[in-house]
Amino acid sequence: MSDSSAPATSGSAAHDPNGAPGAALTTADGVPLKQSLNRAIRRSRIKALLLVAPLLVFIGLAFVMPIFDMLSRSVDNPEVSTYLPRTSEVLVDWDGEGLPEEAAYAALAQDLAAGLKARNLGRVASRLNYEKSGMRSLFMKSARRAGRMEAPYKAALIKADEDWEDPDIWRLIKRESSPLTASYYLAAVDRQFSPTGEIVEKPEYLQIHVSLFIRTFWMSAAITGLCLLLAYPVAWLLATLPASRGNLLMILVLLPFWTSLLVRTTTWIAILQQQGVLNDMLVGVGILAEEARIQMIYNKTGTIIAMTHILLPFMILPLYSVMKTIPPSYMHAARSLGAGPITAFRRVYFPQTLPGIGAGSILVFILSIGYYITPALVGGQSGRFITNFIAYHMQTSLNWGLAAAIGSILLVVVSGSGIGCSACCAR
Amino acid sequence: MFCVLCALIFLFLIGPILVIIPLSFNAEPYFTFSEKMLSLDPDGYSLRWYQEFFTSDEWMRSIKNSIIVAVCATVLATVLGTLAALGLSSRFMPFRNTIMAILISPMIVPLIISAAAMFFFFSKLGLTQTYLGVILAHTALGIPFVVITVTATLSGFDHSLTRAAHSLGASPSRTFFRIILPLVTPGVVSGALFAFITSFDEVVVVLFIAGPAQTTIPIQMWSGIREEISPTILAVATLLVLVSILLLTTLELIRRRNERLRGLTPS
Numbered sequence: 001m002s003d004s005s006a007p008a009t010s011g012s013a014a015h016d017p018n019g020a021p022g023a024a025l026t027t028a029d030g031v032p033l034k035q036s037l038n039r040a041i042r043r044s045r046i047k048a049l050l051l052v053a054p055l056l057v058f059i060g061l062a063f064v065m066p067i068f069d070m071l072s073r074s075v076d077n078p079e080v081s082t083y084l085p086r087t088s089e090v091l092v093d094w095d096g097e098g099l100p101e102e103a104a105y106a107a108l109a110q111d112l113a114a115g116l117k118a119r120n121l122g123r124v125a126s127r128l129n130y131e132k133s134g135m136r137s138l139f140m141k142s143a144r145r146a147g148r149m150e151a152p153y154k155a156a157l158i159k160a161d162e163d164w165e166d167p168d169i170w171r172l173i174k175r176e177s178s179p180l181t182a183s184y185y186l187a188a189v190d191r192q193f194s195p196t197g198e199i200v201e202k203p204e205y206l207q208i209h210v211s212l213f214i215r216t217f218w219m220s221a222a223i224t225g226l227c228l229l230l231a232y233p234v235a236w237l238l239a240t241l242p243a244s245r246g247n248l249l250m251i252l253v254l255l256p257f258w259t260s261l262l263v264r265t266t267t268w269i270a271i272l273q274q275q276g277v278l279n280d281m282l283v284g285v286g287i288l289a290e291e292a293r294i295q296m297i298y299n300k301t302g303t304i305i306a307m308t309h310i311l312l313p314f315m316i317l318p319l320y321s322v323m324k325t326i327p328p329s330y331m332h333a334a335r336s337l338g339a340g341p342i343t344a345f346r347r348v349y350f351p352q353t354l355p356g357i358g359a360g361s362i363l364v365f366i367l368s369i370g371y372y373i374t375p376a377l378v379g380g381q382s383g384r385f386i387t388n389f390i391a392y393h394m395q396t397s398l399n400w401g402l403a404a405a406i407g408s409i410l411l412v413v414v415s416g417s418g419i420g421c422s423a424c425c426a427r
Numbered sequence: 428m429f430c431v432l433c434a435l436i437f438l439f440l441i442g443p444i445l446v447i448i449p450l451s452f453n454a455e456p457y458f459t460f461s462e463k464m465l466s467l468d469p470d471g472y473s474l475r476w477y478q479e480f481f482t483s484d485e486w487m488r489s490i491k492n493s494i495i496v497a498v499c500a501t502v503l504a505t506v507l508g509t510l511a512a513l514g515l516s517s518r519f520m521p522f523r524n525t526i527m528a529i530l531i532s533p534m535i536v537p538l539i540i541s542a543a544a545m546f547f548f549f550s551k552l553g554l555t556q557t558y559l560g561v562i563l564a565h566t567a568l569g570i571p572f573v574v575i576t577v578t579a580t581l582s583g584f585d586h587s588l589t590r591a592a593h594s595l596g597a598s599p600s601r602t603f604f605r606i607i608l609p610l611v612t613p614g615v616v617s618g619a620l621f622a623f624i625t626s627f628d629e630v631v632v633v634l635f636i637a638g639p640a641q642t643t644i645p646i647q648m649w650s651g652i653r654e655e656i657s658p659t660i661l662a663v664a665t666l667l668v669l670v671s672i673l674l675l676t677t678l679e680l681i682r683r684r685n686e687r688l689r690g691l692t693p694s
Contacts, residue, residue, distance in 0.1 A: 249437065262664075
């Protein structure tokens with residue numbers, strides 16, 4: 001739209017009466033043509049950038065910065081160093097052996113009293129409670145007495161609560177006073193620091209995330225496989241039918257694609273629940289006894305059926321667009337050269353659809369591991385995904401650092417598989 | 428055999444959507460067909476769930492919220508996205524691929540992660556539980572659709588037309604309004620429709636960012652499904668299916684008109 005100025009100036013340069021033969025071409029006002037062209041290009045470039053700039057700034061502020069904020073939140077650890085400033089300073093010099101000196105106890109007593117007064121002690125107490133349960137009550141209890149304590153503080157604090165005689169608690173405070181922490185990531189994979197600072201597994205009854213990650217991956221893989229199985233024949237049919245009938249059938253794919261996600265989830269609840277349409281039908285026909293109604297929803301089955309339905313169009317559409325480009329003459333040629341229908345399909349048609357299979361599968365897989373709404377509504381206890389725990393830590397347990405860490409892991413998995421696949425497809 | 432298989436898959440795709448439409452006219456507060464409905468007795472059918480929907484303050488307020496948010500987000504996303512697409516389709520655009528990747532990233536990042544990230548960030552800025560926060564979030568989610576559709580339309584755009592307009596003496600603004608805009612409009616409108624439906628259907632981000640005052644239709648449905656499941660939800664679902672049919676038809680008409688226009692312009 002803006003590139004018209006360059007040809008216009010070069011046109012006038014050709015007719016420039018002052019331009020001596022052999023000298024560099026110049027424009028009407030004597031500027032060398034090359035320079036003038038460069039300037040025109042630079043102007044177009046700036047114009048293009050200016051057009052994109054507002055959106056770039058917007059996406060930067062409303063999307064990219066939040067993502068980076070989440071990534072930094074997953075390692076950010078300001079609580080102990082901010083709200084226990086004196087203690088963290090004294091503990092820098094402590095070697096972690098035995099109990100710290102009187103100075104550390106004095107600093108802690110001061111910090112506790114100050115924190116209680118400024119009403120921010122709760123934050124550091126909750127933060128440490130994520131690492132070791134009981135820390136919250138230990139802090140609150142000791143803080144209430146800290147104001148009246150007198151030297152020697154070591155004896156006074158231990159008298160307030162004998163837990164202060166436990167070196168592990170001091171090691172925990174020392175470890176968490178560093179401004180960055182790996183403990184959210186460790187918690188996200190069911191690990192923790194042992195009192196001596198090694199990384200160990202959490203006790204079995206507290207392990208939830210790893211099994212959820214694994215469940216999310218295998219269920220997503222199952223959903224992807226089911227989608228592929230169902231999408232392949234349909235895409236083939238759509239791609240080979242004459243356009244008029246193909247377009248008509250295409251509506252059957254596009255309508256669910258365009259229908260609200262919640263509507264489709266609701267329909268599956270209506271169909272699959274115990275008093276629902278499908279069970280009624282089976283009982284009505286006599287396949288099932290009235291009391292043997294099957295529980296098909298609020299479990300893994302429900303999640304897999306509903307999500308396969310929701311994600312199926314995402315598999316059909318890429319497959320369809322790839323199959324549309326395969327000329328039918330290839331199959332005819334294979335058949336006329338003596339290949340049976342199965343051989344012709346396996347050796348000629350199928351390999352050409354691989355890009356579509358790859359694109360569709362990765363799309364469905366990525367969408368599926370990041371799904372939240374459907375597993376939350378129809379998954380019950382056993383069909384929940386890791387995404388449901390991100391929501392849980394954000395809204396219920398309020399451990400935002402852990403939510404950010406799980407989110408970051410998921411983000412890395414998703415972008416990793418996306419980049420990996422596009423690299424494969426580009427080859 | 429193959430045809431039966433395909434028919435079954437199509438039934439799987441479209442069946443659920445067809446089932447809820449008659450169910451929403453159920454006279455009983457159940458999620459299944461009553462005997463009266465199956466024997467086509469008019470008594471088995473009623474409009475009571477639609478009446479409930481249209482007379483409920485909560486649902487009406489959520490419709491209002493949905494429309495406010497979706498319209499504002501669509502306008503913002505369309506204006507910013509169209510401008511950016513014009514820049515991106517320029518031959519002289521530097522770092523095009525990188526910028527394109529950044530602009531469409533909201534579409535690729537899983538919604539729950541976008542929602543978490545925006546929630547953390549917006550809560551620092553005091554934007555959670557405000558209309559502005561929800562609108563900004565939905566604008567970001569709608570932008571990739573606008574950028575992709577408008578860039579696609581512009582990639583088939585014949586730049587000699589603008590040069591012809593310039594050489595015939597049209598000013599840049601006149602060229603934009605009389606030549607570029609009419610040709611690009613179908614792409615912009617489809618992009619805007621995509622952005623609108625993205626915002627209108629979006630649950631996850633609103634769930635975290637919106638407060639009770641910003642309840643939208645999807646949120647109202649979400650809490651309806653979780654708490655007391657009443658056939659009013661089926662009535663809403665039926666209405667939303669109608670909305671998507673309407674939208675699909677509009678997009679198809681735009682596509683056809685576009686093809687016709689393209690067919691007329693020699694390339």
